[in-house]
Amino acid sequence: MPFSKESDRWQQAIYYFTGYEAPKIDTLFEEWFGNDEIPLMKVQLTKQKSVTYVDVDDLQWRVDNAGRNINNTDFVIPFYKTGDEEESGEEASGDEVTYYKARFTLLGNHNMEDRPTGGVYEGGKNKARYDNDFKKSDNGTEWDTGPHTQYAYGTGRALEALLDNDGGTTGFEWNGISVPPERVVDLASFDRAAGAFDRVARFYVNRQAELEEWHKRVGMQENEAWKGTAAGVFWHLIHMLNKRYEDYADDLRNGALFSVPGDAIRIAGDVFKNAARGLQQDWATWEAKDGNPLSFLSDLLSKITDHVWDHNITKITYKVHTRARGETETTYHATGKFRQDAVDEKGHNYGPLNSLETWKAVGQAAIERWKKSVEENLVDNADFALRTVHDAWSPSVFDLGTIKTSSGDSLSKEYEEDVADKEKKEAEQKEKDQEKKEKEWEEKQEKYQKEQEEKEEKYRKEQEEKEEKYRKEQEEKEKEAKEEAARKEKEWEEKQAEAEAEQERKEKEAEAKQDKYMQEQEAKQEQKEKEQEQKEKEAEAKAAAKEKEQEQKQAEQEAKQEQKEKEQEQKQAEAEKEAEQKQAEQEAKQEQKEKEAEQEQQQAKKEAEADQKEQEAKQEQQEQEQEQKQAEAEKEQEQKEKEAEAKQEEQQKKQEEYQQQQQQFQISQVTQQKAEQERAKKEQEQKEAEQEQKQAEAEKEAEQKQAEQEAKQEQKEAEQEQKQAEAEKEAEQKQAEQEAKQE
Template sequence: MPDPSMNNDDYWKKAVDMLTGYVLPDRKTLFDDLKGNDGIPLMHVRMPHKGSDYQPGFVSGGGWRYDNTDYVIPFYNAPKSWASDPEPGTVLDRWWAYITILGTIGGDDRKPPSGYDNPGGNENTSEYLKDKGRYNKDGEYIKWNTRPLAQYAHGSAAALNKIAYPPYTSRGFSDRGLSVDDSAYVDLLSFTEVGRAFDRAVKFFEDGARRMKEWDGKEIGEGSDKWSGTGASLFKHLVHKLVRNYEGYTEQLRGGSSHAVDVSLDGYALSSKPARALAYAQSVIRQEAENLYMAWLAWRADSSPQAWLYGLLQQAHLELFDNQYDHVDLKTGSGRIGRMHTVAAAGFRQMITIEGKEYGPPSDLSTWKAIGEEAVRRWDHSAQEWLSTAGAQAIERINEAMRDVVKAFDGKLSDRDKQSLSEIATKEQADNERKKSEKEREDIRKQNEEEIRKNDEARKQAEKDREDARRQNEEDRREAKREQELAR
């Protein structure tokens, strides 16, 4: 089995496509149209400047659904040191990172994104968020599309459910704007129909063999009182040939296979080898569809990239205590009205870190872009680990089942009686000619014997006639002599 951890092949897509006909978008394209300003994945970030004077409670603000925004992170920034760590005593400006997470569902009081959300997927155009710069003033209004992601992360499970459980078909299935084409749907009960067709073929051969046996036992052809002639004799050979072959076909079709199921998903008992092999494949496909659906249920908690992003933003917000909030001092400005300012202390850093990894200064849009990319990467890795692994295993098991089905169909039905009707006719004609020749010879022999008999009878009659004539002559001589004697 291919090891999903060693490559980027999307076996989840391959398995879902194959099992359902619900053709998923490529996983690598899911976030192409899910970006905010400056190409930041999954979010739009605007950063208004809030002043340089000290404001109590500044760092305690922010978080989820703050100031009518999905996530807000307060941070300090040295005005002239955007990308470096300022020296202690440097006056710091107050900034906010207003983050709109794209593709969340619900109203203003919604909870943070979760894998248990059920997004429908749609195309959106913002009415106030621009696609250029940190100040939300430049460019066009952003557009994003969550439909491909929803189809991949949720539509796939709905499609698998149709195969794993009744009605065992994806025909007519449509979800989140994606439909199964009529030429691509999968109907597991069609395996039953094909299997039953083979069972009907077995019954046909069984019934045919029985009828042919009845005919084969009757007097047909030469020597029969009811049938006579070459055609009838040839028909008799044909009947005998069909008896032997139909019995052979039945035996071959009823043969066993290495894997077989005797009852289909819809409860039909199956008797032929191809039908049982198809029922086995049917059961394996259904089971693998269920296995994939169960794998999706186990992965569902991780199914939302927005939830991955939310977790990263939470961690980034918390780690700002270590990088900034705990490393500032207060300083009174000069002049009659000495305003209080926040200044950098030792250890202050203009850096967003998450789990110890540096992503860049909070004032830089490329930092938030890197965080968005990390959320996508973590989501993608999770999908590869959970879904693609399950998909690869399902594909291998189904391929094994289909190889067994192929074996059940490998051999052609072979004839027990391999003589063709032309061979039978030729042999029958030769036999008839031989018999005719023998009959002619027999007739000539009988005719000759009859002539010999007649000649013999004629010879014997001639001899009898000669004997009778001799006797008559002798009698006449004796009579004449007697008369002579009397006359003397």
């Protein structure tokens, strides 16, 4: 069952004993779950390709296929399933089965070679890594074990700091939770307080011895001649002080070195320390055995595995079917006692084995078992510790004693009778003297008040002058800062204008360079076209002249034409071929020149673009530097203003403290005068005999309560030893059972 705020006494006890405030137990597992919100683990249900038939006596099969740390995961439970998803129980007898495996990945600190054990560690947020089994459905499960470790382990560490560290829990911090100074608990504070009372008791004892020596010197009995004189007053003063210090010493001291209040404080401190030590020992035993909730989960999965083995894995049979052509086929079926539910050792049914909701309930059951161990091992002991300290510190037990003053500590009755006449005669004079003293005191007070007012006025003027001076300095600094900022802004604007002008000039130069280059290219292209045209005309003219010459030679040498016809045709072909070759070379050269011109134009364009980008980058850098300088100037100005305000507040605070000190001094003067007047009139009302009787009763009651406390402490120790013996016996029994199962 979930803990209520009232039942979470372990968390409260640690808070009271150490000042360490752990999270509430109901908040520890809010972010500790895997897929489908299953607490403490991730679960994957996979259908196998074929059915594996298991021999009932083949226990090695179970060792290899079921339990902890097999099949590359933390825990595996194989099982058979029949029918629809929701079918379970014995109704499936005779139905054909399919084979499944439930694979479990435990989230948290554990070593699955054996049952997860305890051990202090600082938890926190974690994220699962992909593996072969979960990578298709798991996007990286995240969980947080921090709150659990703060509760389960931080509380014990706080007790250890209280018991073992100088200064107790001063500066203690564990996994993100620290003990603030106002909640620190230091066991040494009991000894310090007790020692202070011991020193007071020794002071009165030592002073009483000196006063007794004075009393012996002036006489234990009053001299008749001193009555009504200053010597008689002095004798009565010594007599009164000796009696009072004797009463104080008798009421405070407890032996030569200790005091009654000091011993009471030490006893209370010992009770508190012993209770804290008991809590720490209870926690250490529990933490090593049951601190890790994964141990409960692992044990619960083992119990469910036992039930699956006995009522599922070993409760199937098979049938062999003969098909056409002599082929055989084997099918597997459930028997009469077949079950397919997750059931623990107590017979509790969590649901079908193939449902994730079933394993969600199993994880929650493990958490509840862990909480029950907290209640049984820590909460009950915390209740006992709190009650023990409460009883030891109750007013009926924790008694610092009383300090009495015997009657007759003022002027004795006999002295009053002896000096009555003298006091009557001197009363008027004393009254006059008192009035004179009061008047002088009032005059002194008025004079003192006037001096204080003059000092305050002087101080106020000095403060005003300092404030005015500081204000002017601040105005001057602000003015200088504004001027500096304006100057820097003007410089930045000038640099910006220069940069823009330079950029514009470079752009114009680039454009002019580009235009000039284009014009030159166009002129070159035009010149090349003219040269080409001229060459073509010359070639045509040469061809025409050559043709004319040929005709003339043909007319002259018609006789030779037939003989040289083949030769002429060959030469003509070679000439035509040479002309075509020259024409092709000329065209290739023209094309190459055009490509070179185009490349030069593109290169010039790229250089212009690069210059443009470089200029833009420089401009952007200058803007960033200017913004940074402006921000630094503003930050510096803001810091100076804060420092000025802090100084102003400090001056104001000092002035207020000075005024409070003056007021307290005046009040103390008036209070002291009234106390002296009242102390002279006050008389002791209780008698010494009655006081001694009360003292005897108080001592008797204290001895009786001390005896009761010792008896309770012995009973607690006996119960603790019995619990420890039972826990050790239970651990040995479980170890023996585990060894027997393993064998």
